[in-house]
Amino acid sequence: MDINANIESPFVMKVSFDKLLCKYEELIHDDNDFIASNAKRVLKIANNNPVLRGGFSETKIFKEYEKEISGILQDAFNPILSSNEIKTASIPFHNLIFNKSERFKSIIKNAGNNFEPELLNMPESQRYIIACNIILNFCYGYDINFKRPFLYEIPDENGVTRYYKILYNADFVEVKPKPSAPKITQKDYNELLDNFENIEMWKEKFPPNSYEFNGFVISNIFDVTDDQxxxxxxxxxxxxxxxxxxxxxxxxxxxxxxxxxxxxxxxxxxxxxxxxxxxxxxxxxxxxxxxxxxxxxxxxxxxxxxxxxxxxxxxxxxxxxxxxxxxxxxxxxxxxxxxxxxxxxxxxxxxxxxxxxxxxxxxxxxxxxxxxxxxxxxxxxxxxxxxxxxxxxxxxxxxxxxxxIQAVIQQECTSIHPSVHWRFVQEAKSFINQQLQGEEPSFKKIAFDNVYPLYGQIDVKGSSEARNFATKMDLEIQLNQIKSVIKRASELDNLPIYQQFVFQIEKYLTEVKNNFQVDTEQKVTSFIDEDIDPVLKHLKTDSKLNSEIELYFNSIDNQTGAVYIHRKKYDDTIALVNREMAAFLDSKQADAQKMYPHYYERYKTDGVEHNMYIGEAITKEDSFNPVYLYNLRLWQMQVMIEMENAYYQMQSNSKFPMKLDVASMILVFSQPLSISFRMDEKHFDVDGTYNARYEIVKKRVDKAFIKGTEERITQKGKITVVYSQKEDEQEYLRYVRFLQDKKYLDTDVEILELEDLQAVTGLKAIRVSVLYHKSEDDKDYYTYEDLMQEINA
CATH class of the missing domain: 3.30.450.40 (GAF domain)
Structure with missing residues (x-):
């Protein structure tokens, strides 16, 4: 095989030892007899094998003349140093190595069977251009510092990769232009300086096979794994x-x-x-x-x-x-x-x-x-x-x-929604730069003007009544258990105090059943902690009552110190409702953000509430249009209906420990407002007296009554939209008609006036029944009453 085969290069390459042999021809006359004698030995090998001086490109010659080549290179590969030096004789731009030191052979052997070392930092696409740079140096005297460290990456016997740097000795290389090779001018050189990667330009000035390369290179190799x-x-x-x-x-x-x-x-x-x-x-x-x-x-x-x-x-x-x-x-x-x-x-x-x-x-x-x-x-x-x-x-x-930056934001602010995170990053960078420049840093006010608010909530309906009912049930169970133990103690030891305890317990049972007040739970708990528990712990020493008292204390929850059965069902239900509804809303929000970026926050109460703000100031781009506000309003209404559906589907699947109803409400505020981040409270709030009206309405509206009645505006099975402007009414009625067509809402649309709230008058509401589905795949739709019959069946 010819070493020039399948390689595009400006060189026609021949391996020749002529320049090395010329050195020995000079040494044959050396005064040192040993040096002269050694030179004669090398020249004799060359004279007997003229192909080694004349040059060759067939790879089979290396095998045929292996012994002779080794003899010629004996001084370069001194046997005394061969086990220590890492050295090779090779051809540039090829992985063909035809002479190796013993140390290099050992390294390759340890690398594993059939391992072939390959040059790093010698991309195939750059080999042609690097060859041209060699020509510029050898033939035209341009001393271009194009050299990069060439490396071998070779694993050792333990499989650890080690790196070896290669230094080439090109003393025995000769490069000559063929008669057809274009001559390189100063203008050509200047042009090439700015076009290292323009391969076509290099080929134009250095056509393939236009230069002769005769000789070989000796590589001195060094382990640089630990190089610093x-x-x-x-x-x-x-x-x-x-x-x-x-x-x-x-x-x-x-x-x-x-x-x-x-x-x-x-x-x-x-x-x-x-x-x-x-x-x-x-x-x-x-x-x-x-x-x-x-x-x-x-x-x-x-x-x-x-x-x-x-x-x-x-x-x-x-x-x-x-x-x-x-x-x-x-x-x-x-x-x-x-x-x-x-x-x-x-x-x-x-x-x-x-x-x-x-x-x-x-x-x-x-x-x-x-x-x-x-x-x-x-x-x-x-x-x-x-x-x-x-x-x-x-x-x-x-x-x-x-x-x-995050530390500054966390210190000065709190967790920030991605839509406004850019503004906090901007201010935090300024804060840090002030520090770096030795100034006293300050975190400036972060505010967004002319943004439109959207508020909604899905709230557990009658949560206070449900919590009170669960509390009453638990207190009755606990008081009856105590009453049973005290009566048994009175039978064993007829002390008047036991009769007094039974009397007090029966009074509390009557109050719990018939006249449960805000402080009833606290009074009963204090009675048990202060009067009953010490007595029960004393009676526990009586073996006749031990098992009954042990049974009572086993029914007491360790954290609350009370019977915690029905209240636990309630608390677990509320926690699960909050978690599931918040997760549902968060997942839907990811899609809404893709439609148009906006600020979003949600928080858990006896349900899930959320705030959204949309506007030019938040997006930081000149792209806001009212259509994005209308789109977000429709999205909000649709998603809240879907949340109701998801809630009752989970209830029908017995996912919640207790059956509770929810009611949904949306508050519409048609005027843009300003919000700013409250550093002390670590959250966004509205700016200005007029805008504060929005916050007042948010806090009170879900408890508002329909004008002239004692009926709350929010009702189970219905979604309520509260507003104050006629334009808002018209807008949301369009959404209602659209969602009715999509079978999200029923046909019973109500337009209602609200009783005046403190400092807020003139509020109205659209209220309409939600249509439900039994499951995500169910195509039929049901009213709230139909669904309840199905769930309770």
Whole structure:
């Protein structure tokens, strides 16, 4: 097989030992007899095997002349050092190794059967261009620092991956242009500096097979697994604590000066804010941004031209400008902002590298020089090896910043809904930047003006009565148990005090059954704790009463210290109702947010209440239209009906320990209002005296009566919409008709007036019965009465 087969390259390659043998021809006249004798030995091998000097490209020659090649290379692969040195003889751009030190053989053997070492950092797409750079050096004298560290990644005998750096000795290589090869001019060279990745341009100037490559390379290989050179970059990268250190920027610049081998370069950074598509300055001692120059923040589209914007933000790829003065002259009159801002700062060449991970761009690394052509598309490739560490460090830095921002928000505020989180982040960043600049930080007021409120609740109907009924049942059970024990004690020991206890217990039983008051529970509990429990603990010592008293105490709940049977059913039901209804509403809210972002909060009482605010100020975009408000109002009404259906479906499936009814209500407030975050109370509230009317109505309206009656406005089996404006009535009647057509609502629409509330008059309500389904898949619909008959059957 020919080593040139199936490889596109500017080289026609031959392995030849001619340049090495020329060295031995010089040594044959050396004064040292041993050196001269050794040179004669090597030359004798070559003279007997002319193919080794003339060159060959067939791989079978390596096998045929294995012994002879080894003899010629004996000095380079000294047997005394072979077990220690890691060394190979090979052909560039191939994995073909034809001579190895014993140490290298051992490393490959330990890696496992059939392991073939492959070069890292030698992408197939770049091999052609790297070969062209070798030609520029060998044939035209352009000393381009294109070299990158080439590595082998080889597992050891324990399966641990180790890294080996390869240093090539090209002393025995000769590169010559064929007569047909185009001559490279200074203009060609300048053009190539800015087009490292333009493979077609390189092929045009260095056509395939237009140069002869004769010779071989010797690779000196070193284990760099523990090497700290790149860790120096990692240790000096961006971090909140390091940014406060004045030496940070200098240390970081020094690392890159070493990496590029260029003294006169500077390093800057720009953070990327994806929410606003802006670049932002990093605050800290000595930090700079050459893209932003004098600005703290700027739109990316105002900072970059269309091409560079696409390169950095879309492709997330490195780009460079090797001659900014020349680019500035060409771009005069055109919109190339990054060229203008660099030229203004006296920068002559620059490299910009995106700091990006799988989630997107996080920032831009800026490397600049006051000298033209020092930074270019060729040596920009040096960044490929260090960018992963920069990305990792910036990820950590952003995580630390996010944690710090969250800590400030949590300290100054509370858990924040995603729709307004951006505003808190904005203020927290400002708070932190004030700290970094040595100022006394303050967290400013966060407010949103001209937003429309929506309020709704699904509340357990008659919750107080249900709780009282459960309490009465438990107290009766406990008092009767105590009465039984005390009567038994009186039979065993006829003490008047026992008769007095029985009398008191019967009085409490009568009060619980017939005249239960707000303080009845507290009076009975105090009587039991203070008078009865000490007596029962004393009587427990009597073996005749021990089992009865033990049975009583076993019926007492450890946490409440009382019989907790019916109250537990009630409390468990309320907790389960709250959990299920809140989860249902939250899941529906995820879809509503996709329609149009808005603020949402919900909280649990004897049911679930929710607030929503929608408007331009919250979305931060010039996109709000009243249609989104109308859509959210209709969504709210429909979802609350679905919540009622979900509740009664769970009740029919015996999911709740106790059967309780719920009633739903929506409050309409047609005027936009202002809300602000109350730092002391850690939640949003309305601003202004007029807007406070909305909060008053929210707190009182569900207890309001229909005018001229003692009937509450909210009723089980019905949804109630409270409003004050005729326009609201017309709007919601349209929604009612739509939902009637969809079989969500019945036909019994009522328009009702409410009794005046304190400081609030003129409220009206639309009330209409909800239609229910027995299950999610059930297509039939039922009135509340039908459903109750079904559940109770």
């Amino acid at each position: 050179s790149i860790s120096n970059i990692k240790s000096t990268l961006i971090g909140s604590e390091k940014r406060k250190n004045k030496s940070f920027v200098k240390d970081f610049r020094d690392v890159f000066q070493s990496l590029f081998g260029i003294k006169d370069i500077e390093v800057g950074f720009s953070l990327y804010n994806p929410m606003d598509d802006k670049f932002e300055r990093i605050y800290g001692a000595g930090m700079n941004s050459y893209l932003l120059n004098d600005f703290d923040t700027a739109q990316c589209s105002d900072t970059l031209c269309e091409w560079s914007y696409h390169k950095l933000l879309i492709e997330k790829d490195i780009f460079s400008i090797s001659d900014i003065d020349s680019a500035y002259k060409i771009s005069e009159g055109k919109n190339v902002p990054h060229i203008s801002v660099l030229h203004k700062q006296g920068i002559k060449s620059a490299i910009f590298a995106p700091i990006a991970n799988e989630t997107g761009l996080m920032g831009v690394l800026e490397i600049v020089s006051k000298n033209p052509q020092e930074l270019n598309s060729i040596n920009a490739n040096k960044l490929v090896d260090v960018m992963p560490f920069i990305v990792s460090a910036v990820e950590r830095s952003k995580e630390e910043e996010a944690n710090k």
